[in-house]
Amino acid sequence: MNCILFDLDNTLYSPDRQLFALMDKRINSYMHEIVGIPLHQVDELRRSYWQRYGVTMQGLMRHHQVDPEDYLRYVHDIDVPSRLEPDPLLRQALLSLPQRRVVFTNSSICHSERVLQALGLRDLFEEIYDIRIADYLPKPYPDPYRAVLEKLGAVASDCIMVEDTPENLLTAKQLGMGTVLVGQRDRGDYVDVQIDHAAQMPEAMNFWSAA
Structure with a gap:
């Protein structure tokens, strides 16, 4: 991956x-x-x-x-810093991942920038792909996923999607991606790994290492 x-x-x-x-x-x-x-x-x-x-x-x-x-x-004209603060645990977890890391969101780039800055993570992602990537079509439509893969020059089978919304992971799996569900929600058979927090991603990667 x-x-x-x-x-x-x-x-x-x-x-x-x-x-x-x-x-x-x-x-x-x-x-x-x-x-x-x-x-x-x-x-x-x-x-x-x-x-x-x-x-x-x-x-x-x-x-x-x-x-x-x-x-x-x-x-997206909201006070992000009033709700978020730097997350050193997540930062350390992301730094330990050797893979390319990008944000793929249904929100906007400006909102994403504010969130990442508040969390102290902006420098850890090479790119942000927002709702504009496929003419405002959101996940779980397949078009934005394909557009992101094209921008990355990557194939789906080499990528992992990390999401809190199961429906968005279903599309990722149908396209051939690995899938990680964050949070306590019912998981379908299209979810490879379920974790409580994104900071557990290093442990989640063991699923693919073992395979």
Whole structure:
């Protein structure tokens, strides 16, 4: 295995940090105040768009002609350092991995930069691939995975995807990647290894070393 693709939010830090709660408020605010969707319809529409398209933004683009760049700027305008701090344990774990390391996320590069800076990890990743990689199509659509592999000049069988969302790992496995699920969720047979925290990645790599 030559390359490890890390998801960002709730993967490189614990969901207990509640960073997503800040983004949730911004998404609801955008839908109501900017797009003009009645407040009582916001939650139902968000669930519907998430289920149909993988991210709320795709539904807003398709049905409300929302500018994706405007949406990304608004939703990710949050106080990241108020929820995250440097993680020396994770930093040491990542430094011990000899593989190429990149971030592959459904968020934006600007948001990713802020998160990585807050965690003290920015210098440990050679690249960040965000929602723009395949014309705003998110994981678990296969197109962004293929686009990332092309950018890396890598084949799927040489890569490992590290994620907190099982559905995103299913696509990775179907393309031929190794898969690591972070967090306590039900795991399907498409998950090779399950860990509690991203800092356990050195131990997770034993799965492939043994093979």
